[in-house]
Every structure is written in C-alpha cells, then in structure tokens.
Amino acid sequence: MTCGPDDTRLPVRVERSHPFMDRLPPPPSPLPRWKIEIAPPDLTPWLEGNCGVPGVMHYEGRRPGPHTVCVSLIHGNEFAGAIVLDRLLRERIRPRAGRLSLVFANPEAMTLFNPADPIRSRFVDEDMNRVWSPALLDDARSSHELDRARLLLPVILTADRLLDLHSMLWPGDPLVLTGISARGRRLAERIRGISLSVADRGHLAGCRLIDHPRFADTGSAAACLLEAGQHWQTDTVERTMQAVLSLIGPCCGLPIRTDQGAPQRHSIVTDVITARSGAFRFTRPFRSGAVVPTGGTIIAFDGDDEIRTPYDRCMLVMPNLRPACGQTAVRFARAVRE
Incomplete structure (x- = not known):
C-alpha cells in the first residue's frame, strides 16, 4: 500500500520567536464529568x-x-x-x-x-x-x-x-x-x-x-x-x-453478521505530535477521525508554537485534548491508496 507522494507536505510545527497571545485559544476548562453507563464486571x-x-x-x-x-x-x-x-x-x-x-x-x-x-x-x-x-x-x-x-x-x-x-x-x-x-x-x-x-x-x-x-x-x-x-x-x-x-x-462455529457497515477505509500515520509543554491546547475540541481539508491549518498551539496540518485532507487520530508534557497529543494520518 502507498499513501502517495509527499510533494505538498508542509511544516507540522512552526516555532515562533515571540508570542501572539491574541491568537491563542482560551485556557482549557476543567475536565468534563464523564458519563458512566457501565460497571466493571465480576471476574x-x-x-x-x-x-x-x-x-x-x-x-x-x-x-x-x-x-x-x-x-x-x-x-x-x-x-x-x-x-x-x-x-x-x-x-x-x-x-x-x-x-x-x-x-x-x-x-x-x-x-x-x-x-x-x-x-x-x-x-x-x-x-x-x-x-x-x-x-x-x-x-x-x-x-x-x-x-x-x-x-x-x-x-x-x-x-x-x-x-x-x-x-x-x-x-x-x-x-x-x-x-x-x-x-x-x-x-x-x-x-x-x-x-x-x-x-x-x-x-x-x-x-x-x-x-x-x-x-x-x-x-x-x-x-x-x-x-x-x-x-x-x-x-x-x-x-x-x-x-x-x-x-x-x-x-x-458462530454465525458471522455481514450487515455491519461499509468496508474499512485505510489510513497511515505520517506524524506523531508530542506535547513539549504543559500549555498544549487545540483550537477546538476535535474528534478522532476528523479530517481537516486544507494543509497548513492551525489545529493547536504548544506554548507559542503553532501545530499545523502537513497536507490536505489530514485525518486527526485520537487527539488527546488534555496532554501532559511528553504525552502524544495527536497523530496525523492520510488515506492509503491501494
């Protein structure tokens, strides 16, 4: 499998020499109250x-x-x-x-x-x-x-x-x-x-x-x-x-259902973004699987650094909306071409 040429690839992290505080998203709100619908089983x-x-x-x-x-x-x-x-x-x-x-x-x-x-x-x-x-x-x-x-x-x-x-x-x-x-x-x-x-x-x-x-x-x-x-x-x-x-x-010997949705789409991770500071925050609360249509789009800030999508139709894989310093914040992936 291949994910095609990388000739349109853009820088992922843009380090800025001075902060532009008016461009930063607001500080993160407290962690949400998680909805707990299930309980641990008796093992x-x-x-x-x-x-x-x-x-x-x-x-x-x-x-x-x-x-x-x-x-x-x-x-x-x-x-x-x-x-x-x-x-x-x-x-x-x-x-x-x-x-x-x-x-x-x-x-x-x-x-x-x-x-x-x-x-x-x-x-x-x-x-x-x-x-x-x-x-x-x-x-x-x-x-x-x-x-x-x-x-x-x-x-x-x-x-x-x-x-x-x-x-x-x-x-x-x-x-x-x-x-x-x-x-x-x-x-x-x-x-x-x-x-x-x-x-x-x-x-x-x-x-x-x-x-x-x-x-x-x-x-x-x-x-x-x-x-x-x-x-x-x-x-x-x-x-x-x-x-x-x-x-x-x-x-x-169990029956297998065949009515479980469309065939899989395949993607490959090209970049793993690690938080370099405790001030990493996304521009909005992206869902995993979200596709950003335009390369160069700012999707997060890590301190003063801009985190940009490196190509068009960039998929965000499992964004961690509250990463600690040193943790994976998000992976960038692109569709695989057979």
Whole structure:
C-alpha cells in the first residue's frame, strides 16, 4: 500500500520567536464529568485461570487450527472488553477448531476504578501497553505491569492472531490500529462493524503489545488493537462484542453478521505530535477521525508554537485534548491508496 507522494507536505510545527497571545485559544476548562453507563464486571470465576496463568482462560478445539487470543484490561479503566470476554465465558463459547485464549491482562488495575475519578485506574505502576519490548521484558526491573506481562508472555508467544481490546477517553470514530505489519492490516479487515483502520509505528514511550516482534514484519503472527469507542459507554461494549465475534466466530462455529457497515477505509500515520509543554491546547475540541481539508491549518498551539496540518485532507487520530508534557497529543494520518 502507498499513501502517495509527499510533494505538498508542509511544516507540522512552526516555532515562533515571540508570542501572539491574541491568537491563542482560551485556557482549557476543567475536565468534563464523564458519563458512566457501565460497571466493571465480576471476574472472580476467571482470575485463577485454567492453564497455569492467572487471568487466562484457554480452550482447545477438536480440530487443528490457529491460536486466537483476545486480550482485555491492558488498561484497567478500559473494561468494555472485559465485559465482553466475561459474557462469552459465561455463555460457554468454545472453539471447534484451533485454540482460543481469553485474557484479562491487568484486573488489579480495574479494581482501582472509582466512578468519581474514572481516569485514575489506567494502571497500578506504569502503562502496560509500553512494556512489551524483549529488552524490557528480559530486564531485571520490576513493576506490577511488567511482571504481569512476563507472566502472560508464553500465551503471547504462541498466538497466531491477537486482538487487543481498548476504548477511548475522548469522543471519536471507532478504529482498528494495525501497526506497520501487512498481516496486521489483513487481520483488521476481518473485524466487522469498524469502518476505519490506521497503520502506525507505535509510541516512542515504549513498545505496545501489538508491536511485539511476534507480530512485527519479522514475526509470524498478526495482531491489531481495537479502539471500540468512548470509555464506559454501552455502545462501546456492543461494538466490542461484534468485533470479537467476527474474529472468533469461524473457529467457534458462530454465525458471522455481514450487515455491519461499509468496508474499512485505510489510513497511515505520517506524524506523531508530542506535547513539549504543559500549555498544549487545540483550537477546538476535535474528534478522532476528523479530517481537516486544507494543509497548513492551525489545529493547536504548544506554548507559542503553532501545530499545523502537513497536507490536505489530514485525518486527526485520537487527539488527546488534555496532554501532559511528553504525552502524544495527536497523530496525523492520510488515506492509503491501494
């Protein structure tokens, strides 16, 4: 796939020698009061696991086939995926062919969830979706999330296809992140009910699960990450269920719906914008998936710097409307041309 020539590309960040305060948007308002429509599930029956790894429920089909792994709770406050896996386990969904593993990655973080302060339970010690590099997993350093990743690693290393279940803090169009592997994109095309897939290279802050070498270009398996919608919404749970069933349905003998929207549009991330100051703010509250028609449009300020779109029809992927210094503020992506 290609995203076309870059001959119209414009500077992304324009550093200004002196501030123009009259051009800056007003300071951000307090964080919104999040609408909480769902509650964390009771995972007590599954926490011990059934295969020697706590929090992993593993089942074998009678016929040979690939090992499919669905992972929830990489982030403790994103429990829509855990609700879906819990429902499937209680309905005794089993594979007829191949192997199926349903994973609750960080249930300890979920136990910290407080509806009065819902964003605080993302992790116990550190972001679990930044610890999957082999060098870090082999290192002597210890944390709750890193130790937990080491326990889960044998399951990850035997996966043939993996779906990592997430949701989004800020409003946006649901999407599937594929990494840069062509296998990841092909896997994303099997996910029904999601109209957008985005290829990217991950985070500078650390290696995501889908970027582990098992799933990279040099690996032999495929993985993608589902961003099913906004945290704590019933629609996000239903969308996650559709996505999971579209992946595990064939091996479990379940019917697959075909009336779940238009074929996926594919985009590729060209730029990752990191906040250099605590004064990063957008010119307006952009949704993820918003397309800015004209290159050079100012979409944010980082202190005195202008953040501009680098080309026409630039898609904003998962803008973080309140990034701290050093956090990813937004990704720029352009449509892929087959």
